Amino acid sequence: xxxxxxxxxxxxxxxxxxxxxxxxxxxxxxxxxxxxxxxxxxxxxxxxxxxxxxxxxxxxxxxxxxxxxxxxxxxxxxxxxxxxxxxxxxxxxxxxxxxxxxxxxxxxxxxxxxxxxxxxxxxxxxxxxxxxxxxxxxxxxxxxxxxxxxxxxxxxxxxxxxxxxxxxxxxxxxxxxxxxxxxxxxxxxxxxxxxxxxxxxxxxxxxxxxxxxxxxxxxxxxxxxxxxxxxxxxxxxxxxxxxxxxxxxxxxxxxxxxxxxxxxxxxxxxxxx
Numbered sequence: 393x394x395x396x397x398x399x400x401x402x403x404x405x406x407x408x409x410x411x412x413x414x415x416x417x418x419x420x421x422x423x424x425x426x427x428x429x430x431x432x433x434x435x436x437x438x439x440x441x442x443x444x445x446x447x448x449x450x451x452x453x454x455x456x457x458x459x460x461x462x463x464x465x466x467x468x469x470x471x472x473x474x475x476x477x478x479x480x481x482x483x484x485x486x487x488x489x490x491x492x493x494x495x496x497x498x499x500x501x502x503x504x505x506x507x508x509x510x511x512x513x514x515x516x517x518x519x520x521x522x523x524x525x526x527x528x529x530x531x532x533x534x535x536x537x538x539x540x541x542x543x544x545x546x547x548x549x550x551x552x553x554x555x556x557x558x559x560x561x562x563x564x565x566x567x568x569x570x571x572x573x574x575x576x577x578x579x580x581x582x583x584x585x586x587x588x589x590x591x592x593x594x595x596x597x598x599x600x601x602x603x604x605x606x607x608x609x610x611x612x613x614x615x616x617x618x619x620x621x622x623x624x625x626x627x628x629x630x631x632x633x634x635x636x637x638x639x640x641x642x643x644x645x646x647x648x649x650x651x652x653x654x655x656x657x658x659x660x661x662x663x664x665x
């Protein structure tokens with residue numbers, strides 16, 4: 393599932409190419425993928441592209457918005473008018489096509505878990521108002537993280553991935569943050585010490601920013617591509633994720649893989665306590 397760095401990468405790219413363009417037509421190839429009346433957005437100008445947690449918000453004129461969640465396999469790919477007739481990024485998994493005055497962008501989704509919702513400004517305000525701070529927000533402080541962890545007896549990795557508590561961390565960056573902090577992902581969240589919380593907070597910020605720097609992660613499933621259809625580069629810098637059976641970069645021990653909360657979990661038994 394695309395996490396904050398992947399979604400932020402897409403947001404930045406889309407904001408550059410979409411802002412100011414007008415939606416000329418919407419082709420819905422899979423009804424499940426778009427919720428709302430498409431005619432409402434036809435003729436609307438794109439004002440900008442924002443992000444909250446793992447969601448993209450495309451602001452439109454007329455107090456309307458496209459709220460998009462990529463879920464497991466969703467992709468948003470833009471092609472300019474020059475490339476618009478190319479089928480390079482169109483596949484049997486293309487679910488929605490937005491025709492613009494200077495190009496178009498596609499919503500592809502292999503597993504059909506992702507969605508686009510047409511919502512007004514009041515609705516978007518209500519939705520965002522119920523969400524916790526993202527890990528890149530100034531409100532996400534060591535004190536806040538400590539309170540979140542202290543209130544749960546679940547495994548720390550599961551708590552970090554809970555989007556009702558913290559916005560933006562998924563499986564990849566939870567694994568990487570815990571490895572960098574020397575914390576075993578199976579440890580109970582309320583057993584993490586104050587010093588460890590401080591270190592974990594620092595490493596979450598560091599790992600997320602590195603993910604953004606390298607344009608997100610295209611892991612072994614190869615599902616993630618950015619808005620230009622290209623893969624990310626952060627997978628070249630993984631220290632734990634998908635490194636099972638390989639040597640730990642810190643101590644030389646073998647990285648282990650287990651299932652935790654149904655997700656692949658990677659860690660060093662020697663370095664992470």
